Amino acid sequence: MDKRKELIRLRNVAKFYEMGDSVVKALNGVNLKVFEGEFIAIMGPSGSGKSTAMNLVGSLDVPTKGTIYLDGEDISTLEESDLAQIRGKKIGFIFQSFNLIANLTVKENVMLPMTFQGMDIEERADKAEELLKLVDLGERMDHYPGEISGGQMQRVAIARSLANDPEVILADEPTGNLDTKTGTIVMEFLERMNKEGKTIIVVTHDADLARKYADVVYWLLDGELDRVTGKGGKSLFKNGKKKRKGK
Amino acid sequence: MKDYFNLALNNLRHRGIRSWLTLLGIFIGVMAVVSLISLGTGLKMAVGAQFGISSTEVITVQAGGISAAGPPGTGVTNKLTRDDAEAIEKISSVDVAIPRMMPTGKMEFNDVVGFGMAMSVPDGEERKVVYEMVDVEAIAGRMLKDGDTNKVVLGWNFYNSDDAFGEKIVPGKTVLIQDERFTVAGILKKKGSFLFDNMVLMNEDVLADLFDYEEDVDLIAVKVKNKDLMERAKEDIEKLMRQRRDVDIGKEDFSVSTPDAMLDTVNSVLGGVQAFIVIIASISILVGAVGIVNTMTTSVLERRKEIGIMKAIGARNSQIFMQFLIESGLLGLVGGLVGVVFGVLVGVLGVLAINSWIGGEVAPSIDFVLVGGALVGSFLIGAIAGIVPALNAAKENPVEALRG
Numbered sequence: 001m002d003k004r005k006e007l008i009r010l011r012n013v014a015k016f017y018e019m020g021d022s023v024v025k026a027l028n029g030v031n032l033k034v035f036e037g038e039f040i041a042i043m044g045p046s047g048s049g050k051s052t053a054m055n056l057v058g059s060l061d062v063p064t065k066g067t068i069y070l071d072g073e074d075i076s077t078l079e080e081s082d083l084a085q086i087r088g089k090k091i092g093f094i095f096q097s098f099n100l101i102a103n104l105t106v107k108e109n110v111m112l113p114m115t116f117q118g119m120d121i122e123e124r125a126d127k128a129e130e131l132l133k134l135v136d137l138g139e140r141m142d143h144y145p146g147e148i149s150g151g152q153m154q155r156v157a158i159a160r161s162l163a164n165d166p167e168v169i170l171a172d173e174p175t176g177n178l179d180t181k182t183g184t185i186v187m188e189f190l191e192r193m194n195k196e197g198k199t200i201i202v203v204t205h206d207a208d209l210a211r212k213y214a215d216v217v218y219w220l221l222d223g224e225l226d227r228v229t230g231k232g233g234k235s236l237f238k239n240g241k242k243k244r245k246g247k
Numbered sequence: 248m249k250d251y252f253n254l255a256l257n258n259l260r261h262r263g264i265r266s267w268l269t270l271l272g273i274f275i276g277v278m279a280v281v282s283l284i285s286l287g288t289g290l291k292m293a294v295g296a297q298f299g300i301s302s303t304e305v306i307t308v309q310a311g312g313i314s315a316a317g318p319p320g321t322g323v324t325n326k327l328t329r330d331d332a333e334a335i336e337k338i339s340s341v342d343v344a345i346p347r348m349m350p351t352g353k354m355e356f357n358d359v360v361g362f363g364m365a366m367s368v369p370d371g372e373e374r375k376v377v378y379e380m381v382d383v384e385a386i387a388g389r390m391l392k393d394g395d396t397n398k399v400v401l402g403w404n405f406y407n408s409d410d411a412f413g414e415k416i417v418p419g420k421t422v423l424i425q426d427e428r429f430t431v432a433g434i435l436k437k438k439g440s441f442l443f444d445n446m447v448l449m450n451e452d453v454l455a456d457l458f459d460y461e462e463d464v465d466l467i468a469v470k471v472k473n474k475d476l477m478e479r480a481k482e483d484i485e486k487l488m489r490q491r492r493d494v495d496i497g498k499e500d501f502s503v504s505t506p507d508a509m510l511d512t513v514n515s516v517l518g519g520v521q522a523f524i525v526i527i528a529s530i531s532i533l534v535g536a537v538g539i540v541n542t543m544t545t546s547v548l549e550r551r552k553e554i555g556i557m558k559a560i561g562a563r564n565s566q567i568f569m570q571f572l573i574e575s576g577l578l579g580l581v582g583g584l585v586g587v588v589f590g591v592l593v594g595v596l597g598v599l600a601i602n603s604w605i606g607g608e609v610a611p612s613i614d615f616v617l618v619g620g621a622l623v624g625s626f627l628i629g630a631i632a633g634i635v636p637a638l639n640a641a642k643e644n645p646v647e648a649l650r651g
Contacts, residue, residue: 060559060645080645081563088561099556099649103261113560115250160560 006072007167007199008034008057013066013076015052026052028223029066036167039194040201041214049223051172054203058091058170059083071167088116092161094190096173098153100145106156107132107141113163131159135189151182158189168199175209187213251566255574259581269542270582272535273628277586277621278593279528284617285594287521289601289609304474305380306481307509308335308344308467308488310501325492325500326463334487335469340480342472345373345380346464348454354447355423356412364442365424365458367451380468383443388418388433391450399429400448403437424449425457439602439609477505535582536632543575543636547643554640555648564641571637572630579629580622587621 010032017024027049034040034057042057044050055061056068059075062083068076075086092113093099100109110128119127132141135155137148145153154174161169171190175183191213194200204210210217211233219226228237310327327346335344348367353360368377370393378390391400405416416422420431424447438444454460471480484503494500547554554567562570591613598611 055646058559060649080558081565084558084561084563084645087559093559095559095649099552099559101553101556103257108257112557115254116557116561116563116566121250164561 005036006033007036007038007070008032008201009067009069010053010056011067011069013056013063013068015049015056015061016064025223027056027063027220030220030223030225032057032218032225034168034199034201036199037194037197038199039191039213039215040199041210041217042201042203042220043205043207043210043217044220044226045205047222048220050203050205050220052223053218053220054170054172054201057201058093059087084116088113089164090167092163092166092169094154094157094161094169094171094174096176098145098150098157098177100153100156100160102145105142105144106137106148109145109156110160110163113160117164127163128159131162132156134162135159149182150178151185154178154182154186155189158186158193162193162198166198168201169193171200171202173204174202175204175206183209248569251569251573252577254570255577258574259577266542266546266578267581269538270535270578270585272531272533272538273579273582273625274535274586274589276528276530276532276535277583277625278590279524279531281587281590281617281621282593282597283521283524283528285591285612285614286597286601287517289594289598289611290517304471304477306469306471306477306484306503306505308469308484308501308503309465327465327467327501328462329464330462331488331491332464332467334491335467335484338480338483338487340472340476340483342470343373343376344467344469345369345377347377347466347468348451348458348460349465350454350458350460352425352447352458355426356416356420357414359412361411363445363447365447365449365454367454368448369451376470377468380470381443383435383438383448385433386436388431390433391448393450395432395450396453397427397429398432398450399424400433400435401431402435402444402446404444406434407437427457477507481505532628536579536628539575539578539629539632540636542578543571543633544639546574547571547636547640550640551643551648552651554643555645555650558643558645559649567643568637568641571640572633575633575637576626576630579632580626582629583622583625586625587618590621591618 010030013027013030013032014025015027017026030049030053032053042050042053052061056063059068059070059078060083062068062078063076066076067074070086070090073086075083078086087093100106101112104112107125107128110131111124114124114127129138129141132138135158137152137155137159140148140152145156148156154177157174158169161171169190174186174190178186187209190200190202202210202214211229215231216236217229219228225237227235230236308327308331310325329346332344332346335341346369349364351362351364353362355361368374368391374391374393378384384390385400386403387406388400391398399422401416401422405411407415409415416431416434418431418433422429422431429449435443435446435448449457469480469484471477481503485499488501488503489496489499492500557567595611595613598609602609
C-alpha cells in the first residue's frame with residue numbers, strides 16, 4: 001500500500017466527441033494516478049489524446065465516462081463555475097504558446113489568477129513581484145508580453161501558474177515554442193519547483209525531455225494508455241499488465 | 248468590483264478606433280438631449296422675458312382673441328373700450344383695470360426715421376400700478392410724471408446702441424414722434440425683452456391725442472386683489488366680456504390671459520420641439536446601443552482565447568460576465584461623457600447666442616442633475632447593451648475558447 005498522498009486519479013476515463021454521424025474517441029478507458037510531489041509526463045504522438053488528458057486532469061473539461069478525483073474529490077460531474085474555482089486554487093497552467101494577456105503588463109498577468117480568488121490588491125502585487133523575482137524577471141515587471149522574449153514569456157507563465165500556490169502545475173508542451181537552451185532553462189525551473197514540493201505534470205511529445213525530468217511517464221496511443229515507464233525508462237505498466245506501485 | 252473596473256478600463260484603453268466609432272450614436276444622442284434641454288430651458292426663459300411675462304397678479308384682456316405675443320389691438324375690428332375697463336374694475340376679485348394703448352408709430356432722430364411701438368402710461372395712482380406691473384424703472388434721467396405733455400421715456404436699446412438712429416439717444420435730446428417734438432426724459436433699465444427695450448413710453452392723454460384714440464383701447468391690464476383669485480377673476484372677466492360683446496362660449500373674439508397661461512403657451516410650443524428632438528435623440532441612442540451590442544459581440548469573438556485563459560487560471564462564469572458587462576457599460580459611459588461635454592458646450596453657447604440675438608439676459612446654466620442622469624443613463628445603456636455579449640463570453644467552453 002502506497003502511503004503517499006494521491007492527488008489526482010483518473011479511473012476508466014473516456015472522452016468522446018461527436019463529429020457529425022461519427023464519434024471520435026479522444027480518450028478511452030484511461031487510468032492514471034498522480035501522487036503529491038511527483039513529476040509526471042504524459043507522452044504521446046499527435047492525436048494520441050494527451051491534450052484531452054491534460055484538459056481533463058486540469059479540470060478544464062469533464063469526461064464522457066469514468067471518474068476523476070482531485071485531492072479526493074470527484075470532479076467529473078461538477079459545473080463549470082465549480083471547476084473554475086478548483087482550477088484557480090489547485091492547478092497552475094503553463095501553455096505552449098504562453099497564453100499571456102497582451103493588454104496586461106507582466107506583473108498584472110501574474111496578479112490575474114489572484115484577482116479571481118478575491119485577493120487584496122497589495123497582497124497580489126507583493127506576491128507577483130516575489131514570483132517574478134523567483135523566475136529572474138524582477139526587472140521586467142512593467143513590460144508588456146509583446147516586449148519580452150519567448151523564454152521570458154514562459155517564465156512569466158510559470159510565475160503566473162504559481163500565483164495561487166497550487167498543488168499541481170500542469171504544463172502543456174512548455175518548451176514547444178522555445179529553442180533548446182531556453183527550453184532547458186524553463187524545464188529546470190519546473191524541476192526546481194518540483195524539488196520544492198510542487199507536483200508537476202508535463203504534457204509533451206518530446207521523449208527525451210520526458211525521460212530526463214519525469215519520475216513517471218504515461219505513454220498514450222490512440223486514446224489509450226499504452227505503457228507507463230519510470231526513471232531511466234523502467235517499464236511499470238504495459239498492455240494492461242499493472243506493474244506500477246508508486247514512485 | 249474595483250478589479251473588474253480596472254480590467255475593463257485596461258481593455259478599453261487598448262481598443263481600436265472601430266470601437267470608439269460605434270459610440271457616435273450614444274455621443275450624438277446624449278449631446279442632443281443635454282444641449283436641447285439646456286438650450287430649451289434658456290429658450291423658455293428668453294421667450295418668457297420677451298413677452299414681458301412676470302409672476303405678478305396681472306391679467307391681460309385683448310380683443311381679437313389673439314395671444315399677447317402679437318402687437319396688441321392690431322387688425323381688430325371690435326376693439327376694447329374704456330367702458331370695458333370700467334366694467335371689469337367692478338368685478339369683486341379685481342383690484343384695478345387699466346386701459347392701455349400700444350400703437351405703432353414713426354420716430355425721427357438725427358435725420359433718421361424709424362418705426363416702433365409706443366405705450367401709454369396713465370396719470371395718478373394708476374401710473375405706479377403700471378410701472379409695477381411691467382416692472383420698469385429709469386436707468387438714466389427719470390420716469391414720466393403727471394403733466395409731462397412733451398416728454399417721453401425710451402427703452403434701453405435707444406440709449407445703448409446707435410444702430411437704429413446713427414447716434415445714441417440720451418436724456419435731454421429731442422425726438423420727433425408722429426412729427427411732434429418730444430424731449431427724452433429718461434431711459435428704461437434693460438429688460439432683456441425686445442418689446443420693452445425698444446418701447447417709447449408716453450403719458451396716456453398725450454398718446455391718445457397723438458394717435459387719435461377716443462374710447463377704444465388696445466388692451467386692458469387687470470390687477471387682481473390677490474394671486475389666489477387669478478383663475479376666478481379670469482373666469483369672471485370672460486363671462487362679463489361675453490355678455491358685453493354678446494358672444495357665446497367658445498366663440499370669443501377676445502382673450503383673457505394670465506401670466507401662467509402665457510408661459511404655458513410658450514412651454515407647450517417649446518415642449519413640443521423638445522419632445523421631437525428627444526425622440527430623435529432616443530433613436531440615436533438606440534442606434535448607439537445596437538452599436539455597442541455589435542462591438543461587444545465582436546469583442547467576445549475576438550477575445551475567445553483571452554476568455555479561455557482567464558477561465559483556465561480560475562475565472563468563474565460570473566466574473567467573466569461582470570468584466571464584459573462593466574466594459575460595455577464603460578463604453579457607453581465614454582460616449583455619454585463626450586456627449587455631455589459637447590452637449591453642455593452647445594447649450595451654453597446656444598444660450599449666449601440667443602441672448603445676443605434677441606438681447607436677452609438669460610444666464611447659461613449647467614443642470615448637474617441632467618448631467619449626472621445622462622452619465623448614469625449612458626453607463627446603463629452600455630451595460631444593458633452588453634448583457635447578451637457578456638453572457639456569451641461567460642458561457643464559453645474553456646477548452647474551445649483556449650483554441651481561439
